[in-house]
Amino acid sequence: MVTLSDSIEDYIKKLLSLSSRLYVDIRRRELAQKFSCAPSQINYVLERRFSAERGYLIESRRGGRGYIRIYRINPLQKQAWKAVIDYLAGGDFEPDKALQFIKRCREENIITRREGRILQALLKDELYTALVSPEIKVRSLQKRIFKAAIEEILKGSY
Amino acid sequence: MVTLSDSIEDYIKKLLSLSSRLYVDIRRRELAQKFSCAPSQINYVLERRFSAERGYLIESRRGGRGYIRIYRINPLQKQAWKAVIDYLAGGDFEPDKALQFIKRCREENIITRREGRILQALLKDELYTALVSPEIKVRSLQKRIFKAAIEEILKGSY
DNA sequence: TGGATAAAGGTCAGTTAAGGTCAAATACCG
């Protein structure tokens, strides 16, 4: 089932892969027109599919000659891994961010498809509800479990 | 006597047998319309007739363009995992038992080293205690989480 | 030169289109 968001995502990724620089510029209006959708749809896609956790950065300018620039940030180095995980695990845990991070790990082939699926499954709220409450406890547990799982992956040898 | 559930079950199985992939996607609404029944009837059939024990797995997405995906577990895999699946369909849960399964799976090379480590990590009591009690709840949670992970592995291709 | 205007993009609440849950009602079977 391919959604509009999927198509827009694919299109932008294609642009990125064709670009010799590490970013591409788009015009929100144009893209929206190309896909016959509301301009705000583009923001939606950027937010959901091109977040920092996924390894992208967005910058933009309004007004005449405005644009949206999408950067693909460098692949994760061993060192940077720890930082991302600490960041995700610091403060309130947001499963959605963790999920995005998983997507990125997949794209960079740091984890296998199966591992990605396992990690994703561990973040589902339904696993915890009825057994754990209030919500804050659910988050803490998810955090612990996510961290534990990812650390095992980090420990290495395939 | 042939019940509605029977017909729906047959229909889905037919779809699966016609599919070249190891899953089919359905739309709950559509199916319900096709069989002139309440949408929740579909969930009922899936729950009763397409459980892991019977060799199937379900996954779904809500919202616009939502879907329900039904996997048929590859018979070979099912064979290999039968003991685990049956164990998980039963009542209580002992982490030690699960650990033994993991070990066995490693020896037979049906999971990778990394997957083995992840699964093991998920069973550690320390992850749960302090956040969950009494012990019976810890066990239930461990079971759910372990089961969720196993099911993702069962979903297939590497 | 600076104020009006046009041409971008941003935000956010609300709508639509899915699927999920659970308990109550009903049907079937031994």
Place this chain on the structure above:
DNA sequence: CGGTATTTGACCTTAACTGACCTTTATCCA
């Protein structure tokens, strides 16, 4: 008759998508 399986309906959650309204920037012209 009692218990189990089926079926339904009311209500909930979630993801995608839209539209109205807001802000920023460039540029043009008096």
